[in-house]
Amino acid sequence: MDTAHEHHEPRSGPEEWDERYREDDNAIWSGHPNGSLVAEVSDLPPGRALDVGCGEGADAIWLASRGWQVTGIDISQVALDRAAAAAGEAGVEVEWMQGDFVAGLPTAGAYDLVAVHYPALLKSAMDDAIAALLVGVAPGGTLLFVGHAPPDPAEVESHGVDPDDYVQPGDVAERLGADWTIEVWETRERVAPATAPVRHSHDTILRATRRG
Numbered sequence: 645m646d647t648a649h650e651h652h653e654p655r656s657g658p659e660e661w662d663e664r665y666r667e668d669d670n671a672i673w674s675g676h677p678n679g680s681l682v683a684e685v686s687d688l689p690p691g692r693a694l695d696v697g698c699g700e701g702a703d704a705i706w707l708a709s710r711g712w713q714v715t716g717i718d719i720s721q722v723a724l725d726r727a728a729a730a731a732g733e734a735g736v737e738v739e740w741m742q743g744d745f746v747a748g749l750p751t752a753g754a755y756d757l758v759a760v761h762y763p764a765l766l767k768s769a770m771d772d773a774i775a776a777l778l779v780g781v782a783p784g785g786t787l788l789f790v791g792h793a794p795p796d797p798a799e800v801e802s803h804g805v806d807p808d809d810y811v812q813p814g815d816v817a818e819r820l821g822a823d824w825t826i827e828v829w830e831t832r833e834r835v836a837p838a839t840a841p842v843r844h845s846h847d848t849i850l851r852a853t854r855r856g
């Protein structure tokens with residue numbers, strides 16, 4: 645678990661992420677879907693979904709349980725092994741893929757939903773990362789990109805991760821072309837999964853649709 649007041653170096657490659665997951669024998673995330681996913685996607689008709697940086701799989705599993713055909717991609721095989729075990733326990737099928745999505749999504753232009761929660765994408769790879777996400781969304785499909793939004797510097801200091809190191813929803817919004825409609829772009833208090841404490845208090849949520 646993260647320790648208060650310790651500064652965390654940004655992680656980018658598979659080794660760093662595997663190491664982060666291996667620091668704990670147990671799951672490091674809550675095992676519950678993110679509140680922003682539940683809020684933004686519950687009313688969408690199920691289709692084909694891609695969860696980018698799916699981690700231990702709770703969001704992908706929730707989507708699959710609601711009838712979505714889901715692929716979860718993550719750079720960490722350690723995380724994906726946990727995700728696959730959790731999907732087995734939940735009795736749902738999800739396709740798990742290990743890889744760096746910036747190098748290319750599994751299937752371009754094919755997803756009715758591309759969901760990205762707290763992706764920890766370093767700004768150095770920003771243009772390629774955002775381009776990769778955008779090409780994944782099918783005509784008429786939705787991009788949901790959610791980042792942490794600490795309201796004051798004290799909150800940043802308290803958990804040692806500075807969101808400014810990472811690609812934020814506003815960076816994505818700025819790169820949406822004329823064929824996109826922004827449905828939601830706002831910062832709001834984070835809805836915690838039922839049994840999990842909130843370490844980051846606010847989210848910035850971008851939900852946009854590609855015109856059909």
Ligand SMILES: C[S@@+](CC[C@H](N)C(=O)[O-])C[C@H]1O[C@@H](n2cnc3c(N)ncnc32)[C@H](O)[C@@H]1O
Binds near residue numbers: 673696718
């Ligand atoms: C902060 S975690 C968030 C996990 C999950 N989305 C959630 O909300 O619990 C970021 C995840 O993104 C993955 N990741 C980071 N860079 C990635 C990349 N370039 N391609 C695929 N996955 C990546 C990490 O391994 C990690 O599981």
